[in-house]
Amino acid sequence: MAKYSVFSLARNALSYHENWQRAWRSPAPKPEYDILVIGGGGHGLATAHYLAKEHGINNVAVIEKGWLGGGNTGRNTTIVRSNYLWDESAAIYEHSLKLWEGLSQDLNFNVMFSQRGVMNLAHNLHDWRELNRRVHANRLHGIDSEILTAAQVKAEAPIFNVSPNSRYPIMGASIQRRGGTARHDAVAWGYARAADQRGVDIIQNCEVTGFVINNGKIEGVETTRGRINAKRVGVAVAGNSSVLADMAGFRMPVESNPLQALVSDPIKPVLDCVVMSSAVHVYVSQSDKGEFVIGAGSDLHVSYSQRGSFDIIEGIMGALCELVPMVSRMKMMRQWGGIVDVTPDRSPIIGKTPVEGLFINCGWGTGGFKGTPGSGHAFAATLAAGEPNDKAGPFSLDRFRTGFLIDEAGAAAVAH
Amino acid sequence: MFLIDCPYCGTRQQTEFHCHGEAHIARPKDPDAVSDAEWADYMFNRSNTKGVFYERWVHNHGCRRWFNVARDTVSDRILAVYRMGEQPPKVKS
Numbered sequence: 001m002a003k004y005s006v007f008s009l010a011r012n013a014l015s016y017h018e019n020w021q022r023a024w025r026s027p028a029p030k031p032e033y034d035i036l037v038i039g040g041g042g043h044g045l046a047t048a049h050y051l052a053k054e055h056g057i058n059n060v061a062v063i064e065k066g067w068l069g070g071g072n073t074g075r076n077t078t079i080v081r082s083n084y085l086w087d088e089s090a091a092i093y094e095h096s097l098k099l100w101e102g103l104s105q106d107l108n109f110n111v112m113f114s115q116r117g118v119m120n121l122a123h124n125l126h127d128w129r130e131l132n133r134r135v136h137a138n139r140l141h142g143i144d145s146e147i148l149t150a151a152q153v154k155a156e157a158p159i160f161n162v163s164p165n166s167r168y169p170i171m172g173a174s175i176q177r178r179g180g181t182a183r184h185d186a187v188a189w190g191y192a193r194a195a196d197q198r199g200v201d202i203i204q205n206c207e208v209t210g211f212v213i214n215n216g217k218i219e220g221v222e223t224t225r226g227r228i229n230a231k232r233v234g235v236a237v238a239g240n241s242s243v244l245a246d247m248a249g250f251r252m253p254v255e256s257n258p259l260q261a262l263v264s265d266p267i268k269p270v271l272d273c274v275v276m277s278s279a280v281h282v283y284v285s286q287s288d289k290g291e292f293v294i295g296a297g298s299d300l301h302v303s304y305s306q307r308g309s310f311d312i313i314e315g316i317m318g319a320l321c322e323l324v325p326m327v328s329r330m331k332m333m334r335q336w337g338g339i340v341d342v343t344p345d346r347s348p349i350i351g352k353t354p355v356e357g358l359f360i361n362c363g364w365g366t367g368g369f370k371g372t373p374g375s376g377h378a379f380a381a382t383l384a385a386g387e388p389n390d391k392a393g394p395f396s397l398d399r400f401r402t403g404f405l406i407d408e409a410g411a412a413a414v415a416h
Numbered sequence: 417m418f419l420i421d422c423p424y425c426g427t428r429q430q431t432e433f434h435c436h437g438e439a440h441i442a443r444p445k446d447p448d449a450v451s452d453a454e455w456a457d458y459m460f461n462r463s464n465t466k467g468v469f470y471e472r473w474v475h476n477h478g479c480r481r482w483f484n485v486a487r488d489t490v491s492d493r494i495l496a497v498y499r500m501g502e503q504p505p506k507v508k509s
């Protein structure tokens with residue numbers, strides 16, 4: 001596989017970019033693999049990449065029912081940060097952020113990771129105290145985190161209305177300068193290409209319809225392209241986790257809810273960091289093309305429809321017009337929804353299931369894009385060893401029985 | 417946005433209501449007698465069905481009464497509305 005570089009770019013320019021190689025093969029599924037990964041989103045593809053790269057296991061297939069990144073990976077607002085409250089979360093999200101920092105080099109694919117900084121606003125005394133607590137906890141974990149006053153917020157993001165008389169007064173903010181955004185499709189494609197290069201089969205348009213389980217042990221999966229055997233199977237299907245668990249005969253502490261986002265028409269550069277407000281459930285950044293990328297809150301009902309309720313959009317746009325008055329004169333171009341897998345403690349589940357050899361990685365909910373590299377890395381280690389590694393360990397499915405929850409629900413500046 | 421037929425007030429917009437998740441989850445009669453796994457199943461596990469799903473709604477900005485809804489979670493179509501205490505109706509998506 002050709003390496004991407006400035007030279008390959010120049011060489012291909014001479015042939016009008018008509019001779020680029022395909023970025024990955026499109027093989028027919030083999031009858032058997034050492035490890036199967038179900039779900040060709042960022043998490044599944046990253047898992048395959050690290051299985052091949054870090055553990056030398058390349059007799060692996062990723063099985064995707066649609067196209068790569070067609071799930072939440074290609075629908076998210078791409079905010080990346082690691083300023084979570086609890087030790088276990090800080091460990092895995094910071095591990096992930098460190099991987100993001102070298103990801104384009106590692107994959108030889110420009111994932112356009114832009115460390116433009118992520119700001120979390122505080123609108124009231126409660127927000128402010130929680131935010132201070134979190135910033136201090138982050139610092140104790142060695143995670144960069146700063147506090148900004150309202151005047152500093154205004155200096156960093158002048159389009160925001162920081163008047164104390166506004167509907168949502170801004171008391172201050174936290175900022176993680178190493179946080180930022182990345183190109184979502186590129187993450188899926190980059191991992192796919194790198195995994196394929198190491199021999200992983202990436203099989204699209206192939207839906208898993210059942211599991212072959214014998215005496216409580218996994219033997220393979222049934223798919224729309226026939227049976228595929230494997231002694232170890234990893235499930236990374238986000239919003240469809242309960243559906244797959246149901247096929248395997250166990251229940252999950254997960255609910256699938258719609259989460260929406262929208263983008264404006266492109267305008268000149270006016271916002272060079274990401275700004276999030278948990279209190280009003282809105283977060284905004286400006287893409288390289290100039291569009292405002294705006295994330296909304298989630299619906300509270302279970303749905304697999306990949307669309308949400310319009311009143312959610314109305315609500316957050318009303319709030320955003322108060323926070324950033326110029327938005328009232330912008331046009332919104334597109335709006336869409338994804339189905340996020342939400343757990344009771346808003347932390348992911350990575351590890352064993354009641355079926356031997358069947359592992360699951362899910363529950364990343366509204367905020368798992370940032371976790372893609374760390375999740376894939378930890379899940380690959382778990383699949384390779386058959387036992388969760390240190391990063392994955394605390395996120396076991398069993399924590400709901402033991403009571404060792406990792407309650408990021410109110411703690412992690414919520415959301416994304 | 418859903419239009420929901422409140423059994424007490426008639427058809428209203430979704431914004432008047434609040435969804436409270438899966439219906440017909442029975443609290444174990446004697447919590448001390450169940451295992452941690454059984455308690456966790458009651459407390460945390462959810463059917464999260466793709467297809468016909470039975471759930472509870474409350475008419476917050478109306479009569480403030482609770483009731484059940486059967487909905488297809490793929491099409492989001494509401495298939496039936498029935499009162500608390502009633503058996504879930506058999507519906508097809």
Ligand SMILES: Cc1cc2nc3c(=O)[nH]c(=O)nc-3n(C[C@H](O)[C@H](O)[C@H](O)COP(=O)(O)OP(=O)(O)OC[C@H]3O[C@@H](n4cnc5c(N)ncnc54)[C@H](O)[C@@H]3O)c2cc1C
Pocket residue numbers: 038039040041042043044063064065066067068069070071072073074075076077078079080206207208209236237238239240244259260261295336337338339340364365366367368369370371416
């Ligand atoms: C609107 C929105 C905004 C978001 N914003 C952010 C954000 O700013 N920052 C952040 O960190 N996170 C964000 N998230 C969350 C983030 O997108 C997800 O947590 C993350 O992308 C999940 O990745 P994944 O690979 O696990 O899932 P997905 O990308 O959904 O991949 C799962 C794949 O499994 C496949 N699949 C399902 N069933 C089967 C089957 N039976 N057989 C084969 N394949 C199957 C699906 O087709 C899908 O491609 C957002 C999500 C949404 C919807």
Ligand SMILES: [Zn+2]
Pocket residue numbers: 422423424425426475478479480481
């Ligand atoms: Zn009513």
